[in-house]
């Protein structure tokens with residue numbers, strides 16, 4: 588049997604399971620979506636957003652890319668973000684990184700891997716901006732873990748620097764940005780940073796709205 592067939596069979600079993608729990612399961616979930624959370628996570632297969640947070644279809648609006656980045660020129664991420672805050676009006680935006688992230692690991696190295704270098708360049712900048720703190724950590728594994736945390740902090744600040752989030756804060760100051768790191772060895776999520784105000788590192792990032 589081809590390996591992908593298992594996925595289709597699993598799907599049928601999952602449908603049966605859900606319908607056993609409640610007959611109107613799909614009727615309910617197909618009606619509309621009102622997720623309270625936008626999840627920006629890594630593409631890594633070991634970090635399934637819904638599974639590790641115990642959430643059901645309809646609860647998380649999800650964007651994933653290599654190393655859970657918030658890059659200002661990424662129209663894909665920005666489109667998801669705009670829809671999430673303006674239309675869905677999510678209450679929380681979570682950037683979730685993870686220990687053991689291959690993207691962050693690669694960014695710490697000097698190998699030329701082509702296009703992915705361009706994407707990971709943003710993490711090299713995080714390393715550069717925090718070089719003193721990082722290089723004071725002698726154990727390489729610990730330095731790697733700290734860079735993963737600092738990357739999440741940086742991506743959360745990028746969210747705060749977007750006009751979409753700043754505009755949303757005008758009408759919904761309770762919109763909260765979170766930076767989390769998932770530990771693939773324990774399954775536990777570490778809460779690294781939380782911000783619910785326009786706490787910008789420089790006013791040059793602050794937009795004025797008419």
Ligand SMILES: [Zn+2]
Pocket residue numbers: 629630631653654655685687688689690691
């Ligand atoms: Zn990753």
